[in-house]
Structure formats: C-alpha cells, structure tokens
Amino acid sequence: MQYCKRCVMPDTKPGVKLDSEGICQACCAYERRKNVDWKARWIELEKLCDKYRRDDGYYDCIITVSGGKDSYFQVYVIKELMGMNPLLVSAASIFTSTETGRRNFNNMSDAFGCDILSFNLNLDLARKMTRIGFEEKGFGAMPMDLIIYVFPIRVAINYNIPLVIWGENVSYEYGGVQKGETYSAKDQIYNTVATPIDLKYWEKKGISKKDLNSLVYPTKEEIEKAKLDPVYLSYFVPWDGHHNYQIAKKYGFRDITHEWKREGYIEDYDQVDTIGYLINAWLKYPKFGFHRATDVACYWIRSRKITREEGIKFVKEHDHKLDQKMLDDWLAFTGYTNKEFWDIVEKFWNRDIFEKSDGLWKLKDPVWKRESIEPELKTLVST
Numbered sequence: 001m002q003y004c005k006r007c008v009m010p011d012t013k014p015g016v017k018l019d020s021e022g023i024c025q026a027c028c029a030y031e032r033r034k035n036v037d038w039k040a041r042w043i044e045l046e047k048l049c050d051k052y053r054r055d056d057g058y059y060d061c062i063i064t065v066s067g068g069k070d071s072y073f074q075v076y077v078i079k080e081l082m083g084m085n086p087l088l089v090s091a092a093s094i095f096t097s098t099e100t101g102r103r104n105f106n107n108m109s110d111a112f113g114c115d116i117l118s119f120n121l122n123l124d125l126a127r128k129m130t131r132i133g134f135e136e137k138g139f140g141a142m143p144m145d146l147i148i149y150v151f152p153i154r155v156a157i158n159y160n161i162p163l164v165i166w167g168e169n170v171s172y173e174y175g176g177v178q179k180g181e182t183y184s185a186k187d188q189i190y191n192t193v194a195t196p197i198d199l200k201y202w203e204k205k206g207i208s209k210k211d212l213n214s215l216v217y218p219t220k221e222e223i224e225k226a227k228l229d230p231v232y233l234s235y236f237v238p239w240d241g242h243h244n245y246q247i248a249k250k251y252g253f254r255d256i257t258h259e260w261k262r263e264g265y266i267e268d269y270d271q272v273d274t275i276g277y278l279i280n281a282w283l284k285y286p287k288f289g290f291h292r293a294t295d296v297a298c299y300w301i302r303s304r305k306i307t308r309e310e311g312i313k314f315v316k317e318h319d320h321k322l323d324q325k326m327l328d329d330w331l332a333f334t335g336y337t338n339k340e341f342w343d344i345v346e347k348f349w350n351r352d353i354f355e356k357s358d359g360l361w362k363l364k365d366p367v368w369k370r371e372s373i374e375p376e377l378k379t380l381v382s383t
C-alpha cells in the first residue's frame with residue numbers, strides 16, 4: 001500500500017496508480033486545471049445550451065440531482081446562469097433521509113423554481129439486492145448506486161430530452177478506472193461506481209428480469225437513437241465541492257451541523273441527505289484501507305485548503321470510525337443484527353494491509369507512521 005506523495009490517497013483505491021514521482025491521477029488532473037482555458041470551456045457550455053434551448057416551453061435539459069450542495073450548484077449554473085428550463089431528476093434514497101436532506105430537497109425546487117421528477121425503487125427488491133451485494137462483494141447499497149445512474153437516462157429517453165447534466169466526472173476528478181477527460185458522460189456507467197446489471201447473475205439469485213426492469217441501463221442503440229448528450233458539468237467549470245457548498249448556501253441549502261455530528265467525517269456539508277447509505281462509503285475502509293476523511297482531506301489538500309500534514313492528522317483521527325447512527329439505519333433497512341454485520345465484514349478485511357491485534361483490525365503501515373506530522377493542526381477551512 002503506497003500513498004500519493006501530494007495528497008493522502010492510497011493506491012489500494014480501485015483504478016488508482018501512482019506515477020513515477022509517486023503522484024496519483026487526481027492530483028495530476030488537479031494540476032492540469034492550471035492549463036485549461038476555462039473561459040473557452042464556459043463558451044463551449046453556452047454553445048451547448050444554445051443547441052438544446054427550446055422556444056416551445058418544453059424542458060431544455062435534465063439535471064440529475066440528490067438535493068445536495070452539488071445539485072444546487074448544477075441548477076445554479078444551468079438555470080440561473082445559462083437561463084435553461086431544466087427538469088430535475090432524482091432517485092429517492094432507499095434508506096432514511098435526514099431532516100436536513102428533506103428540507104434541502106424541497107427547498108431546491110422552491111428556490112430555483114424547478115419541477116422535480118423522483119423515482120422510488122421497490123424497497124423489497126432493494127433490500128434483497130443490498131443484502132446479496134453486501135454478502136458477496138462488500139457493497140452497502142448496490143441497487144441505489146445503479147438507480148442513480150439508470151433513472152435519469154431512462155427519463156431522458158422517455159421524455160425526449162437529450163441533454164443530461166451530471167455533476168463531476170468522479171473517475172477523472174478523484175482518480176478511478178476511467179483516465180481521460182471528456183465532456184461526455186456517455187460512458188459514466190462503466191466507471192465502476194455502479195456496474196451495469198448482469199441479468200444472469202441476479203436470476204441465479206432468484207431475482208427475475210421483471211423485478212430488475214428499472215435497473216437495466218438503456219442499450220447503446222437506445223441512447224444513440226434518442227440522440228442523448230449526457231455531459232459532466234465538471235468539464236466546463238473547475239469543480240470544487242466546498243465552493244459549490246458556498247453557492248448552495250446562498251439558495252438556502254443547509255449543512256447538517258445542527259442535526260447530526262457524523263463520526264468519521266471532517267465536514268458537515270457533503271452527502272447530508274441520507275443516513276444508512278453512508279455505510280457504503282465506510283465499507284471502503286476494510287476493503288481498501290481508507291474512508292471519507294481520506295477522500296475529503298485529498299480534496300482539501302489539492303485545493304490548498306489544508307496542508308498534507310493536516311490531512312494526515314485528519315486521516316489518523318477519523319478515517320477508521322463508523323458512525324453508530326449510520327449503522328443502525330442501515331441495519332434497520334437490511335434486517336441484519338450488529339453481530340451479523342460484523343461477522344460478514346470480517347471476511348472483507350484486506351489481509352494485505354490490515355493485521356489483527358487484540359481482536360481489532362489495524363492498518364499495518366498507515367500513512368501517519370511513515371511521515372512526519374506537524375505538531376499543530378492549522379485552522380480549518382472557513383464555512
């Protein structure tokens with residue numbers, strides 16, 4: 001397990017490869033931003049919007065949303081700055097929503113004056129699939145990850161709205177299996193965040209084609225025929241979650257500070273809409289040796305909000321923590337007991353990077369043991 005020398009991302013993350021200098025792709029991509037002509041890309045976005053702008057009153061485009069800070073930012077750019085008439089499309093969480101999340105979701109429609117089309121997945125099916133995905137692959141929310149990618153594309157085809165605005169290209173921005181930078185999100189489904197449904201696999205598990213109807217990604221032919229043009233907004237504007245949060249707040253978005261202090265988290269404004277879903281992120285810890293504190297510390301180091309040494313301190317203090325409220329909500333939905341959960345997780349601890357001592361799994365060679373850490377944690381980002 002090697003860590004990027006610039007941020008704190010380990011090379012155990014799927015798709016991450018450090019270059020000859022020991023730097024990860026996400027850091028290299030961030031550095032390349034300096035050479036991008038953002039003004040020219042903004043003009044490209046204007047041209048793209050003009051291409052799809054309609055004068056008959058129908059929706060010009062779809063924006064995929066969750067109600068989070070990035071959703072607010074997407075709507076802000078597309079509706080407020082580009083003057084488009086978007087339809088917002090969302091897949092409801094299969095887990096309990098936070099109060100803050102419900103409020104942010106409703107407020108988004110109100111603050112921007114937009115219609116939202118939302119899909120509720122069959123919960124019985126979602127539970128079965130979540131349990132199978134967890135037991136076999138250590139995933140925490142397999143059907144949820146899929147429906148987020150599939151539903152907006154289905155809507156785009158069925159409603160005949162070719163332009164679909166996604167947020168960031170996660171593979172390019174944060175490091176993943178897809179290397180190149182492209183404005184088109186046509187291949188997003190293959191970025192391994194969600195994997196296209198394998199009907200034969202699920203049929204063997206007793207789940208029929210009929211049950212899976214909503215989760216089947218449209219074929220390339222269907223997408224071509226509908227002339228879909230799904231795009232990443234992060235190609236056109238430099239993506240910064242913290243900046244998006246600042247914009248979102250101006251439109252009434254609230255962070256979760258007053259509702260819930262999430263263990264293992266170093267910020268209060270990202271993924272604040274749902275509770276049990278976040279187990280999905282924690283499951284990266286036993287499998288790959290990192291969790292949200294690493295992710296967020298990496299964003300902040302790259303954008304110079306904190307030093308690498310400060311990031312390492314955050315990772316040491318928070319990355320291993322699993323919030324009990326998250327776990328309780330996830331268990332309530334899936335039906336496992338605490339013990340059953342930990343018994344299943346036991347097989348996913350990556351033996352190459354963890355060792356067991358006194359009954360607990362610990363990283364053999366964590367980043368903070370390799371590097372010197374500055375004694376004082378400097379001031380954190382202002383909110």
Ligand SMILES: [Zn+2]
Pocket residue numbers: 004005006007008009023024025026027028
């Ligand atoms: Zn890096």
